Amino acid sequence: MCGIIGAIGRGEDTLDTLVHGLSKLEYRGYDSAGVALTGDGERIEIRKTAGEIDDLRAALETNRPSGRAGVGHTRWSTHGPPTDENAHPHADCTGEVAVVHNGIIENYQSLRDELVTAGHTFHSDTDTEVVPHLIESALADGADPESAFRAAMERIEGSYAIAAVFAGGDAVYCAREDSPLVLGVDDGATYLASDVPAFREFTDRVIYLDDGEVARIDDDGWAVTTLASEPVEKAVHTVEWDAEETGKSGYDHYMLKEIHEQPRALRQCLRGRVDELGGTVELDELDAPPRPTAVQFVACGTSYHAALYGAQLFQDAGIPAQAFLASEYVTSPPPAGDALVVGVTQSGETADTLSALREAKGRGARTLALTNVVGSTVSRECDRVIYIRAGPEIGVAASKTFASQLAALNLFALATANGGDREALGALRDLPSEVQAVIDDSTAAEVAEHYLDAEGYFFIGRGLNYPVALEGALKLKEITYRHAEGFAAGELKHGPLALVTRNTPVIAIATGDDELARKTVGNVKEVEARNAPVIAVTDGQSDIERYADHVLPIPGTHPRTAAVLANVQLQLFAYHTAAQLGRSIDKPRNLAKSVTVE
Numbered sequence: 001m002c003g004i005i006g007a008i009g010r011g012e013d014t015l016d017t018l019v020h021g022l023s024k025l026e027y028r029g030y031d032s033a034g035v036a037l038t039g040d041g042e043r044i045e046i047r048k049t050a051g052e053i054d055d056l057r058a059a060l061e062t063n064r065p066s067g068r069a070g071v072g073h074t075r076w077s078t079h080g081p082p083t084d085e086n087a088h089p090h091a092d093c094t095g096e097v098a099v100v101h102n103g104i105i106e107n108y109q110s111l112r113d114e115l116v117t118a119g120h121t122f123h124s125d126t127d128t129e130v131v132p133h134l135i136e137s138a139l140a141d142g143a144d145p146e147s148a149f150r151a152a153m154e155r156i157e158g159s160y161a162i163a164a165v166f167a168g169g170d171a172v173y174c175a176r177e178d179s180p181l182v183l184g185v186d187d188g189a190t191y192l193a194s195d196v197p198a199f200r201e202f203t204d205r206v207i208y209l210d211d212g213e214v215a216r217i218d219d220d221g222w223a224v225t226t227l228a229s230e231p232v233e234k235a236v237h238t239v240e241w242d243a244e245e246t247g248k249s250g251y252d253h254y255m256l257k258e259i260h261e262q263p264r265a266l267r268q269c270l271r272g273r274v275d276e277l278g279g280t281v282e283l284d285e286l287d288a289p290p291r292p293t294a295v296q297f298v299a300c301g302t303s304y305h306a307a308l309y310g311a312q313l314f315q316d317a318g319i320p321a322q323a324f325l326a327s328e329y330v331t332s333p334p335p336a337g338d339a340l341v342v343g344v345t346q347s348g349e350t351a352d353t354l355s356a357l358r359e360a361k362g363r364g365a366r367t368l369a370l371t372n373v374v375g376s377t378v379s380r381e382c383d384r385v386i387y388i389r390a391g392p393e394i395g396v397a398a399s400k401t402f403a404s405q406l407a408a409l410n411l412f413a414l415a416t417a418n419g420g421d422r423e424a425l426g427a428l429r430d431l432p433s434e435v436q437a438v439i440d441d442s443t444a445a446e447v448a449e450h451y452l453d454a455e456g457y458f459f460i461g462r463g464l465n466y467p468v469a470l471e472g473a474l475k476l477k478e479i480t481y482r483h484a485e486g487f488a489a490g491e492l493k494h495g496p497l498a499l500v501t502r503n504t505p506v507i508a509i510a511t512g513d514d515e516l517a518r519k520t521v522g523n524v525k526e527v528e529a530r531n532a533p534v535i536a537v538t539d540g541q542s543d544i545e546r547y548a549d550h551v552l553p554i555p556g557t558h559p560r561t562a563a564v565l566a567n568v569q570l571q572l573f574a575y576h577t578a579a580q581l582g583r584s585i586d587k588p589r590n591l592a593k594s595v596t597v598e
């Protein structure tokens with residue numbers, strides 16, 4: 001949550017560089033935004049405002065600060081409401097230090113009490129504001145800026161990616177603990193940010209900082225050290241995607257663009273990993289993994305739904321598997337024997353998931369990350385990593401990354417179970433073009449129009465379609481702000497049926513014509529008898545259409561890929577409902593893309 005950026009070496013373009021970078025980080029939070037610039041003057045120039053980056057842009061039109069180095073911030077509130085005062089950057093009493101922060105400073109209250117007693121004046125409710133005052137204290141004691149910055153880092157506890165600039169300074173300092181931070185290296189300019197898109201337009205050369213590291217960026221480039229000032233050698237990586245991939249390419253919303261990108265994302269995920277003739281899957285990342293005795297998945301939100309799907313695949317392969325909500329993992333029984341614990345996380349930075357994986361490591365388990373973001377914290381902390389290769393996802397609502405997670409989980413399960421399932425491999429091969437066909441032919445926009453006044457929405461499915469029902473409901477509620485719940489279809493009659501009325505459409509996913517589909521049709525008859533409208537997502541193999549008011553069709557395919565196709569219809573249904581309600585689709589209220597606090 002929150003996005004931070006810093007830049008030096010851009011001359012007069014520094015302000016625009018910072019604001020541009022913040023607009024690329026807005027998916028991390030959009031409650032307030034601000035910048036601080038330092039030049040030759042004695043004070044730092046800070047501009048900040050409640051609201052989104054566009055509000056900051058408007059404020060800057062009449063009051064542009066200048067400076068050769070600077071930092072910026074876009075906020076997802078944790079301490080104090082989204083006001084101008086709580087917006088970052090925060091300054092010390094003298095106005096000579098400005099700080100931006102992503103994370104939570106757990107001991108801020110005791111530090112604040114101590115600083116107030118020492119005569120410091122605070123202007124915000126934030127935990128962050130202690131940092132510039134700690135730096136100010138160290139400067140007053142005679143420390144130089146870099147030492148003062150380190151001294152402040154040594155006092156704070158919790159999670160942070162922090163950056164600071166000093167009046168008249170010729171450097172930007174940053175440090176990381178449990179929150180993502182990456183440097184961008186260009187000829188003549190250097191950047192720091194919470195995520196690569198912030199500066200990808202300017203450079204593709206990046207350095208991922210690790211916990212406990214401090215970096216100084218200045219006109220000569222960059223230097224990374226430990227908190228104790230020991231130099232650290234860092235590799236410079238090249239990112240493999242273009243800046244254009246983070247633009248909207250003419251779509252009204254990132255989410256719609258990302259739904260449409262799914263065929264390409266799936267092709268990327270599968271490329272070079274499937275040998276259909278030989279009936280095998282090759283995941284270079286795994287180099288012949290021993291078959292684990294059991295698999296535990298840990299994940300949150302959409303990724304948890306993917307994990308539920310993945311657990312079923314492993315169970316089908318005869319390997320006991322279970323999916324856990326990462327935030328509840330600590331209360332679960334320890335993994336038995338040679339169990340593998342798999343963190344499913346698009347961003348690779350979700351605090352709950354990282355914490356569960358650390359717990360698993362502490363319990364002696366091997367860990368594997370299934371993630372989208374190369375160089376993310378999860379990819380560096382786990383023993384192994386499988387990349388889902390979906391490309392950058394900007395919309396807060398996960399769409400293409402869910403599809404790619406499901407595809408990658410298929411590869412992972414097939415590789416672990418030594419492939420062999422030619423039907424599943426064939427279905428994976430056909431999946432990208434089938435997703436394209438669903439997108440091209442979907443009537444979800446028209447169907448959505450019929451239900452804009454619904455009191456609530458229920459999603460039901462069985463087997464692999466159960467996680468899809470959960471995901472359909474999550475997508476709808478997060479971008480429409482309408483009440484929606486997903487259930488295992490068989491559970492409806494055990495309580496939720498009491499809520500079903502003629503004003504609560506039931507979206508039922510029934511694919512194939514097996515027992516699961518037949519039982520789902522039975523559950524649909526139960527809701528139809530209560531006059532609830534039914535929207536069937538189906539491949540036409542069962543007779544669910546007879547009981548449906550509307551049908552969102554998908555092509556007939558393997559049960560594993562049918563779930564992916566059904567989900568595309570649900571994504572479009574949620575998207576078009578939200579669009580017709582005029583919602584803020586890419587930046588739903590109260591949410592953020594990357595949840596880096598527990």
Ligand code: M6R
Binds near residue numbers: 344353398475593594
């Ligand atoms: O980055 P992660 O996959 O770990 O994120 C976990 C959840 O916060 C995330 O899936 C969230 O539920 C989605 N953005 C909702 O669309």
